Structure formats: structure tokens, C-alpha cells
Amino acid sequence: MTLLRLGTRGSQLALAQARLVADRLEAAAPGLAVELVTIATAGDRDQATPLAAGERPGWFTTAIQEALQRGEVDIAVHSLKDLPTRRPQGLVIAAVPLREDPRDALVSRTGAPLRSLPPGAVVGTGSPRREAQLRELRPDLDIRPIRGNVETRIRKVREGEYDAAVVALAGLRRLGLEAEAAEIFGFEELLPAPGQGALAVECRADDARARGLLARIDDPAVRLAVTAERSFLAAIEGGCSFPAAAYAEHFGTTLKLHALVASGGRIVRSKMGGPAETAAGLGRQLAEELLQRAGLR
Numbered sequence: 001m002t003l004l005r006l007g008t009r010g011s012q013l014a015l016a017q018a019r020l021v022a023d024r025l026e027a028a029a030p031g032l033a034v035e036l037v038t039i040a041t042a043g044d045r046d047q048a049t050p051l052a053a054g055e056r057p058g059w060f061t062t063a064i065q066e067a068l069q070r071g072e073v074d075i076a077v078h079s080l081k082d083l084p085t086r087r088p089q090g091l092v093i094a095a096v097p098l099r100e101d102p103r104d105a106l107v108s109r110t111g112a113p114l115r116s117l118p119p120g121a122v123v124g125t126g127s128p129r130r131e132a133q134l135r136e137l138r139p140d141l142d143i144r145p146i147r148g149n150v151e152t153r154i155r156k157v158r159e160g161e162y163d164a165a166v167v168a169l170a171g172l173r174r175l176g177l178e179a180e181a182a183e184i185f186g187f188e189e190l191l192p193a194p195g196q197g198a199l200a201v202e203c204r205a206d207d208a209r210a211r212g213l214l215a216r217i218d219d220p221a222v223r224l225a226v227t228a229e230r231s232f233l234a235a236i237e238g239g240c241s242f243p244a245a246a247y248a249e250h251f252g253t254t255l256k257l258h259a260l261v262a263s264g265g266r267i268v269r270s271k272m273g274g275p276a277e278t279a280a281g282l283g284r285q286l287a288e289e290l291l292q293r294a295g296l297r
Ligand SMILES: NCc1[nH]cc(CCC(=O)O)c1CC(=O)O
Pocket: 060, 079, 080, 081, 082, 150, 166, 167, 168, 170, 171, 195, 196, 197, 198
């Protein structure tokens, strides 16, 4: 019996995701036992500061990466969309094992979809990406910051602090709360964050044992899709600090990357197709096009 220590946040969603990865690893490597080690991140310690995605890179991941670098755990599981595009020293993303449905969902107090919320309804989201797209769909809404894990946000809606909130469908599904979704948004309405719904498993670059084990649960198709999305994000971050969204769809051996940037109350959208193995280039090219069209280059 050999042991692998897995570092994870302690939220219900993080633990559900960590168990998914642990189960896959144990199934792929008979005789392996995976032990979950919970680690509190800055985002877990501070539940009050309004959180703008992208404003605090590493808020949910850095403490776990540091434990990995110190050798306190052997692997780390993250929601890929929380992982900054800037890579830390000595760590690799050795598996992108599975992706849940990447779409965003609306949770509302009365069960009403977005179009049926009353004028001026209070909608919770701390994400500038979600806010920009919601404003285009419903300019009358009162969009307010919301913090806390998925269950907390649902509770704040139920208790009437908000009429509705937008959350990742992946989070609802993994918590067994899919029935809470009043609406699931199409990509043309609310394009997700790069990497949404996907998991990333990191280990130390020089840990051959962990790399070998993680290679067994890597999904190359998911990896290519999120590579396109993250290379888009990295190129946008180099050019501006505006909200961005991206999702890469698979069609056999080709990828179709949908992306948008929001700037000055305006959303600029585009899409681009290409062979899956050109994923990184596809992301960079689409970022360049959008930055130019948005007048940011
Ligand atoms: N930082 C929040 C966060 N990070 C990952 C998820 C959900 C799972 C995922 O998107 O992969 C969420 C919650 C949400 O966006 O509603």
C-alpha cells in the first residue's frame, strides 16, 4: 500500500472535487491510498472582502501550492478557473482529469429565470465577467457583490438578501444541488470563465512518482480545451485588466474557441476554430483580435 497526500481547500465543493480525483487515482493505481489534507487559503480565511475575479490572483490556490512546494502534500487539486495563469516555480499541472458542465446557472428565490425577475431585482455576483454580461441581458438589475461558498450564496438568496445569484453549474452539480438552478445560461448569454468546470491536479516537477500516477488520469481532450481558454486569458491579462470569458468546444479533432472581453460598458465577442493541437496559438490569436477590436491595443 503506498500513500499519496492530496492538498485541498476545506469547502464542501473542494472536498467533493478532491474525492473525485482521489477515487480516480485509486481506481487507476491498485494499492494506492490517497489521503485528503485540508488547507485554508486566503479566500477561506477572509469571507468578507468583496472579491473581484482576477483582482486577487491565487486567493484560493497559493496556500495549497506553498504546502506542495514545502513537501507537506504530494499533489494539489484546484478548480482550474481559480488557478492564476502565472505558473509557480517547480510545480506542474500534471493532470486535467475531468470537466463538469462549464455553464453558469441562476439561482433565484422564486425559481424565476432571469427574464422574469422583477424590474430592479437584486442579483448577487462578485464576478466582473458575470456582471458585464448580466448588464447586457438586463440593464435594470441591481447587481451587488456576494461572497461565500456555493451553499452560502444559495442561503443568501433563500433568506431574501438577494433575489437571485449566478453560480457555476459545476459547483451545483458536484454538491448535488442541481435542482437549485432556475436557469442554465447558454454560451451566447453568459460565457463562462476560462477553465470553468475543469479541475487541475498539480505536483512538484521533480516528483516522478506523482507525475506518473497523475498521467493515468489526465484527459488530453479536456487539457487542450482549457489550454486554449487559458492562453486566451494569459494574453488578455498581458494587455488589459478587463473581464474576459472563454470556452472551447470540441468537434472531433478541432476546437472552436468562443471568447469575449468587456470594456467601458461594451462587450466584444468573437470565435475562432482550428486544429486542437494548436490550442495555445488559437487562444493568443483570438485575444489579439479582441484586444484590437475593443480598442485596447
Ligand atoms: N471562485 C469560485 C469558484 N471556483 C470554482 C467554482 C465552481 C466550480 C468550477 O467552476 O469549476 C466556483 C464557484 C462559482 O463560480 O460559482
